[in-house]
Amino acid sequence: MPFTSKRRKTCPEKTSDFFESLPDDLLLSILCKLSATASSPSDFINVLVTCKRLNSLGLHSLVLSKASHKTFLVKPQNWCDSVHRFLKHCADAGNIEACYTLGMIRFYCLQNRGSGASLMAKAAMNSHAPALYSLAVIQFNGSGGTKNDKDLRAGVALCARAAFLGHVDALRELGHCLQDGYGVKQNVAEGRRFLLQANARELAAVLSTVGNKRPWVTWNLPVPHPRLRLGTGSGCPLLSDYGCNVPASETHPASKFLSEWFVIRSGSLGSGMRLCSHSGCGRPETRRHEFRRCSVCGVVNYCSRACQALDWKFRHKAECAPVERWLNDDGEDVAAGENGDGDDEIMANS
Template sequence: MSCRKRQKTSPDKTSDDFFDSLPDDLVLSILCKLSSTATSPSDFISVLITCKRLNSLGLHSLVLSKASHKTFSVKAKNWCDSLHRFLKHCADAGNIEACYTLGMIRFYCLQNRGSGASLMAKAAMNSHAPALYSLAVIQFNGSGGTKNDKDLRAGVALCARAAFLGHIDALRELGHCLQDGYGVKQNVTEGRRHPPAAPVGLPVDE
């Protein structure tokens, strides 16, 4: 009788024991998939508040590095220190979208030009098209400095790279630069191949 009593377990306890028996590597793999496909912050946060183990593993650098941009996409009125910290953790983990987003926020909203540009550069070095284009605009305008800080050639180079990666605004801007000889040798014919409304990959009538 005593053996039978020891074998008897409640459904809740069995469920808990089963989850606890899962190796961390497997749970991390699942959380990485979840964070990379999340369509809103609540998709990810709801998992973090489930239990201590999921909260701990959910904040693992591997999981944060895979988080989609929608995981930390909130309206300006809902911005808070805790979200800023979470975004920084994602950026520190190597999340390229987080680097770009936090970089833009620091550069334009918090007026921290150096840190913001550095984060955007980190994203740009990983072929992040919006980051490349944003840095191009900064170079064109001399943002955060004086008119003497403008570097038109660098702006064109960054813009060209972003355009190559399919960024529509960069493609349009590159066309203007070529037509006007802005930061690059003037080439009207080539510039007209990049009109404002031209989708990438479609032929353009000369």
């Protein structure tokens, strides 16, 4: 009689029994690893909808506290009460990325200034560099209040803390503050040193991401803008400030949410309000003339010197056209030159 092999059938009930016999501690450990490495909200949601037990354990405070910032990469068109509650649960569980993301959304999108600032402060107290930098921008601009609410010294202090943690935009902002004597005693040499650190960290981040697989970093010398050809020599400024071309850094989910939110809700800004012209920022004005305009063309405006420097190198340098005078939003002439007396200060390009 010939030998015939038969497939062993797996009993679904038996497999289910094996799963149910796994201890909660082991499943929590696995779920923490999954939430910490999630690259999108769907990575985490797909686990929650698998079964009731995983749904229950997936919403455990320990798992929510470990969720990665990409878990909160929510699209504004999908914003609803359930998403808001999920972010709040994560923030209450101690997830500092959720605190920062929800804080930014509440402060700028939902216009709940106090709650948003408190959530960002909670993240900042846990040494979250983007939260420290965002609070610095709020202090520099007096966001959510009046021009008299600006606190330049507090902005510099918050920026310095974020810079100490290696935040590139904070390093760049602090460098420009020192160069200009903005909120701190002027020290051009020290400011230049911080700008060099910012560019060195920017280059290191790119190299660590792409390795040697592709030549992302190129050392070409583009033709300078006509306005800059005289007196600049043949050199080109490294990275965003000094000369090699690198891809723009990845936008934080909070900034991406802000940018898309105000695009699809174009009327929610209010009359005369403007967005920061740097595409990777997303911050809106909280009052009219809060942001500073380009002193050359008067067309673009920025929430910070860091955003201005980045946008100048990546985009605005090729578009900026000098004018003798330009109109503000009230239709009044404003001379391009020194900072004005109003809240709508002008910013020189570098």
